[in-house]
Amino acid sequence: xxxxxxxxxxxxxxxxxxxxxxxxxxxxxxxxTEKKYVTASNKVNAALFLVFLIxxxxxxxxxxxxxxxxxxxxxxxxxxxxxxxxxxxxxxxTGAAFLLCNILLFGFSFFYQHKKERSAYFYPDNGKLxxxxxxxxxxxxxxxxxxxxKAWSDVTSKAPDDxxxxxxxxxxxxxxxxxxGKSNKLGAxxxxxxxxxxxxxxxxxxxxxxxxxxxxxxxxxxxKPVLFKIRARDVLHSVFAPHFRLKMDAVPGMPTRxxxxxxxxxxxxxxxxxxxxxxxxxACTEICGRGHxxxxxxxxxxxxxxxxxxxxxxxxxxxxxxxxxxKVPAELREMAKIAAGIQEDEQ
Amino acid sequence: MxxxxxxxxxxxxxxxxxxxxxxxxxxxxxxxxxTDHKMIAKQFLITGIFWALIGGFLSILFRLQxxxxxMDLEWLRPLLGGWITPQGKLDPEFYLALVTMHGTIMVFxxxxxxxxxxxxNFLIPLQIGARDMASGFMNMLSYWLFFLSGIIMFISxxxxxxxxxxxxxxYPPLSALPQAISGSGAGxxxxxxxxxxxxxxxxxxxxxxxxxxxxxxxxxxxxxxxxLTIWAFFLTAVIGVLSFPVLFAAALLLVFDRSFGxxxxxxxxxxxxxxxxxxxGSPVLFQHLFWFLGHPEVYIVLLPALGITxxxxxxxxxxxxxxxxxxxxxxxxxxxxxFVVWAHxxxxxxxxxxxxxxxxxxxxxxxxxxxVKVFNYLTTLWRxxxxxxxxxxxxxxxxxxxxxxxITGIFLGNSALDIQLHDTYFVVAHFHLVMGxxxxxxxxxxxxxWFPKMFGRMMDAKLGYLHFWxxxxxxxxxxxxxxxxxIAGFPRRYYSWTNFDAFSDFLDLNTFVSVAAIVTFGSQLIxxxxxxxxxxxxxxxxxxxxxxxxxxxxxxxxxxxGNWPGEIPTVYRWPYDYSKPGAKEDFIAQDVPFSHxxxxxxxxxxxxxxxEKEEGVIAVNESK
Numbered sequence: 001x002x003x004x005x006x007x008x009x010x011x012x013x014x015x016x017x018x019x020x021x022x023x024x025x026x027x028x029x030x031x032x033t034e035k036k037y038v039t040a041s042n043k044v045n046a047a048l049f050l051v052f053l054i055x056x057x058x059x060x061x062x063x064x065x066x067x068x069x070x071x072x073x074x075x076x077x078x079x080x081x082x083x084x085x086x087x088x089x090x091x092x093x094t095g096a097a098f099l100l101c102n103i104l105l106f107g108f109s110f111f112y113q114h115k116k117e118r119s120a121y122f123y124p125d126n127g128k129l130x131x132x133x134x135x136x137x138x139x140x141x142x143x144x145x146x147x148x149x150k151a152w153s154d155v156t157s158k159a160p161d162d163x164x165x166x167x168x169x170x171x172x173x174x175x176x177x178x179x180x181g182k183s184n185k186l187g188a189x190x191x192x193x194x195x196x197x198x199x200x201x202x203x204x205x206x207x208x209x210x211x212x213x214x215x216x217x218x219x220x221x222x223x224k225p226v227l228f229k230i231r232a233r234d235v236l237h238s239v240f241a242p243h244f245r246l247k248m249d250a251v252p253g254m255p256t257r258x259x260x261x262x263x264x265x266x267x268x269x270x271x272x273x274x275x276x277x278x279x280x281x282x283a284c285t286e287i288c289g290r291g292h293x294x295x296x297x298x299x300x301x302x303x304x305x306x307x308x309x310x311x312x313x314x315x316x317x318x319x320x321x322x323x324x325x326x327k328v329p330a331e332l333r334e335m336a337k338i339a340a341g342i343q344e345d346e347q
Numbered sequence: 348m349x350x351x352x353x354x355x356x357x358x359x360x361x362x363x364x365x366x367x368x369x370x371x372x373x374x375x376x377x378x379x380x381x382t383d384h385k386m387i388a389k390q391f392l393i394t395g396i397f398w399a400l401i402g403g404f405l406s407i408l409f410r411l412q413x414x415x416x417x418m419d420l421e422w423l424r425p426l427l428g429g430w431i432t433p434q435g436k437l438d439p440e441f442y443l444a445l446v447t448m449h450g451t452i453m454v455f456x457x458x459x460x461x462x463x464x465x466x467x468n469f470l471i472p473l474q475i476g477a478r479d480m481a482s483g484f485m486n487m488l489s490y491w492l493f494f495l496s497g498i499i500m501f502i503s504x505x506x507x508x509x510x511x512x513x514x515x516x517x518y519p520p521l522s523a524l525p526q527a528i529s530g531s532g533a534g535x536x537x538x539x540x541x542x543x544x545x546x547x548x549x550x551x552x553x554x555x556x557x558x559x560x561x562x563x564x565x566x567x568x569x570x571x572x573x574x575l576t577i578w579a580f581f582l583t584a585v586i587g588v589l590s591f592p593v594l595f596a597a598a599l600l601l602v603f604d605r606s607f608g609x610x611x612x613x614x615x616x617x618x619x620x621x622x623x624x625x626x627x628g629s630p631v632l633f634q635h636l637f638w639f640l641g642h643p644e645v646y647i648v649l650l651p652a653l654g655i656t657x658x659x660x661x662x663x664x665x666x667x668x669x670x671x672x673x674x675x676x677x678x679x680x681x682x683x684x685x686f687v688v689w690a691h692x693x694x695x696x697x698x699x700x701x702x703x704x705x706x707x708x709x710x711x712x713x714x715x716x717x718x719v720k721v722f723n724y725l726t727t728l729w730r731x732x733x734x735x736x737x738x739x740x741x742x743x744x745x746x747x748x749x750x751x752x753x754i755t756g757i758f759l760g761n762s763a764l765d766i767q768l769h770d771t772y773f774v775v776a777h778f779h780l781v782m783g784x785x786x787x788x789x790x791x792x793x794x795x796x797w798f799p800k801m802f803g804r805m806m807d808a809k810l811g812y813l814h815f816w817x818x819x820x821x822x823x824x825x826x827x828x829x830x831x832x833x834i835a836g837f838p839r840r841y842y843s844w845t846n847f848d849a850f851s852d853f854l855d856l857n858t859f860v861s862v863a864a865i866v867t868f869g870s871q872l873i874x875x876x877x878x879x880x881x882x883x884x885x886x887x888x889x890x891x892x893x894x895x896x897x898x899x900x901x902x903x904x905x906x907x908x909g910n911w912p913g914e915i916p917t918v919y920r921w922p923y924d925y926s927k928p929g930a931k932e933d934f935i936a937q938d939v940p941f942s943h944x945x946x947x948x949x950x951x952x953x954x955x956x957x958x959e960k961e962e963g964v965i966a967v968n969e970s971k
Contacts, residue, residue: 024809037894038734041812045735048816049743056823063831070852071831083763090764094754101721101750108728109743112664113735119933120926121730124667129726130719137718141711144761149704151763156700172527172618191615192622201617230697234618235521236630238695238770242836242849245767249696251630252520253614256697281849285770285838287514288521289528290440293841 038114046113053106057099073242074272076280076301078261079155080245086151090144159259163225166218168282169200170230170237170250173291175282176200177218181211181316183339186229194233197321204318204327210339213314217298218282220262221307227259238286241299243269249286265301316340372908380491382483383908387490388469389801392794394490394497395461396878399787401501402452403868409445412437414861416843416854430509439842443512444530446840448504450515451538453783455545456500458648460493462790463587466651467556467580469797473899474574476565476916478909481558485551492548496541503537511538514840516641519612519633523604526619535605539598546591546598553584553591560584565898567918572937574897574922575668578675579654582682583647589686590643597636604628631696638689645782646685650678652789653720653749656742658922659792660724662895663739664731665933667923670723677716677723684713694762695769703762710760717753721746732926732933736893737811738796744819745788751823752781755830770840773833776826784822791818794878799892803905804885810877814870821867828856896922896936919959920952 033039075084167178167186178200180186187202187209194201202209220226230239232250240247248258270278280299284292302310318324318340328336381387411418419435430441472479480486503510512530513522525532560581603609612633613625661668668674690706724746755777758764798806837850844850891900901916916938924935930947941948941956
């Protein structure tokens with residue numbers, strides 16, 4: 001019943017609007033406005049452009065200043081400081097151009113609105129002006145390109161040799177991490193070896209794999225370079241750690257990498273943001289299917305000593321999954337047990 | 348120009364013949380399988396409007412999810428059926444399908460076919476002074492292949508497994524593996540088939556536009572006297588011819604991977620509990636091929652809009668477009684550069700960082716011709732005598748979007764900044780302003796400006812103003828807040844952000860955006876009413892309602908097949924003689940010889956006047 005009443009109401013409103021429109025048209029015909037080349041609306045439209053410029057400009061400045069802390073998320077990596085600086089330099093330069101151009105656009109629209117007594121200025125060309133406003137943007141852009149290129153080369157340069165290597169693997173719909181353990185070398189992997197218990201496809205013929213461990217949350221040492229070795233198991237994913245200003249696609253069949261230096265521990269960040277529950281996070285930014293929006297990985301940045309302690313306390317993957325010892329070649333099995341920290345009596 | 352001399356009379360004779368038979372045309376040959384460029388343009392336009400409504404409606408559906416995540420969507424069940432979960436929520440996979448189809452429809456069906464298809468077809472013969480396109484049959488074929496493509500895409504919306512859902516960029520492996528997302532089953536197959544027909548349609552159209560512009564210009568219509576609209580359509584067609592085949596190749600290889608067990612894009616994949624046999628392919632290869640079309644595609648949708656704007660801004664400022672040659676030069680620059688910037692979509696795809704540096708450099712170069720265009724528009728407005736027709740309003744709106752959205756491109760083209768901004772809402776804001784909304788406004792400007800030529804009637808100006816202001820303010824309210832959300836790192840194509848502490852804020856802004864989107868979409872109904880009402884009941888127009896210079900306004904109010912009943916007018920001057928000092932009126936049409944306007948001629952034009960007298964007409968190519 002209510003639906004019918006709403007439907008009738010909507011129809012009535014539409015009928016009224018239509019009636020107003022018809023009356024309005026008839027009035028226009030009567031007044032002869034329709035035949036005029038320029039009507040009174042011209043002034044209204046010109047004025048509205050000015051209103052839009054002023055109201056829009058105020059809203060832009062007000063929101064950008066008042067809500068700065070909400071959209072400018074804190075930086076927690078060394079290169080993040082550089083890229084964020086560059087971001088704000090670009091913002092100031094292009095922001096000025098943005099304001100100037102829009103002011104001119106709407107200002108000209110208002111000031112040069114049609115007036116009967118005036119005629120437009122015949123001004124088809126000016127080579128010098130064209131040259132000027134080709135060269136100036138070119139120079140400004142060249143500066144931005146150069147600074148950007150420098151930052152980009154630094155970010156994508158080879159990781160230092162002492163970087164902590166951590167493997168990050170994306171799959172539908174979560175992340176898994178693998179640390180190289182005491183050997184400091186990640187064991188080989190092969191996607192053909194993946195099964196329910198061995199999500200990485202760790203190749204147990206490789207000695208380096210025995211002490212690898214795979215924790216549920218990622219820990220990083222503060223102030224030390226960290227190298228992410230990134231891969232994907234099924235479709236494209238993308239590692240995105242917003243606070244570290246870090247993003248790199250995870251590609252099946254093509255390992256990628258990204259190195260950086262975390263500058264603030266989780267504890268530091270909790271104090272800085274005043275949020276006792278703050279946690280670093282990794283998200284996925286390459287569309288990967290139904291659960292794309294839920295690929296969260298918690299990241300904890302520890303002080304270096306705590307980090308070493310945490311590392312030492314981790315059980316190796318092999319110790320967690322001793323049934324995979326069978327896959328280790330017989331001659332390496334004893335070595336694997338020692339490297340993996342498997343006690344004889346556990347068997 | 349010998350070819351022009353040979354072809355023009357031939358084509359003219361051919362069409363005069365048609366002209367005589369006009370009255371005996373059947374309904375089918377006039378309205379359906381028409382070979383008349385004006386009717387084909389209207390077909391493209393109506394189809395484009397239909398798709399714009401579908402594409403816009405899909406975006407409202409996902410904006411409901413993003414702006415009101417707790418809303419009970421049970422009321423949509425009659426429409427969406429099983430895509431509403433038992434809890435009354437949108438299914439997350441259907442959400443991705445909505446995003447995918449919104450992008451596909453808007454980019455290809457609305458802003459490529461709807462914009463270029465409509466105005467290239469309509470304006471090229473009318474503005475260069477030709478009876479019709481070089482091949483009317485190819486032109487008809489182009490529309491009907493587009494129509495077929497649309498039917499196939501439309502059907503895919505109703506599949507039980509859903510339409511394609513891997514994003515409009517259809518990156519494999521997601522788009523190649525039905526195990527990964529249900530939309531990659533039959534939905535993706537139909538997407539690929541539809542796109543094959545679409546590409547064929549686009550190529551037929553583009554080849555025709557190029558051939559027509561090169562060969563069928565009327566006497567005196569040299570390249571340096573072409574209106575900027577024609578230059579824009581011509582260069583757009585060139586880009587289309589060179590880039591669409593690459594998308595075709597990419598799609599074909601994807602079909603092979605999907606159906607015939609090849610491994611162009613697939614390697615070392617473990618999915619659904621089994622390791623696939625494919626080894627050695629590269630998903631990044633697809634991205635290179637896709638963006639080799641995908642980036643020029645941005646200019647395929649943008650250049651026609653800029654061309655239309657040039658024409659509308661000059662006409663309604665009552666001034667020549669400032670820097671006509673610089674405008675052509677910058678469009679040519681954009682055309683060339685658009686082919687060498689594609690990998691800026693892939694800075695963090697894992698490709699070699701050195702390649703990233705090269706593409707950052709090339710990308711920021713393309714900002715220069717774009718900036719020149721903006722400055723030229725501004726200077727055209729300067730000291731004009733501006734008449735705010737609805738078309739003019741939309742053109743000014745376009746320039747504003749082009750500025751606002753173009754500027755964020757400088758951030759995204761910088762690979763160091765792109766690390767953080769890539770695939771966030773900053774990108775969404777950027778391309779919706781600079782490509783989506785700007786092109787959409789160009790299309791609107793074109794419709795309002797050339798509606799009188801299309802249907803012989805005027806659209807209601809007041810409704811046009813209302814439509815403009817609601818849409819213009821609405822678009823800014825929708826897309827401007829997305830910059831803030833993007834700077835805060837919110838990733839795009841997310842069904843919900845609440846899983847993350849980092850993205851738990853800004854529900855207020857997202858709700859605001861959704862409300863603005865619904866209002867903006869709703870205000871398009873004003874346009875729809877105005878469009879269809881005016882088509883039948885609008886005031887009858889005069890021959891040249893905007894007091895414009897270009898040739899289309901010299902045709903009868905409702906031009907028949909062949910466009911001009913008698914001889915095609917000869918062109919004596921460029922199309923931008925507005926407010927020429929000394930002239931009687933503030934415009935001098937292109938077909939007015941200099942000998943008729945001694946009072947306003949420049950020195951060089953007086954010389955040409957002498958020549959006119961000697962030759963009778965000016966040669967096709969003035970340089971000879």
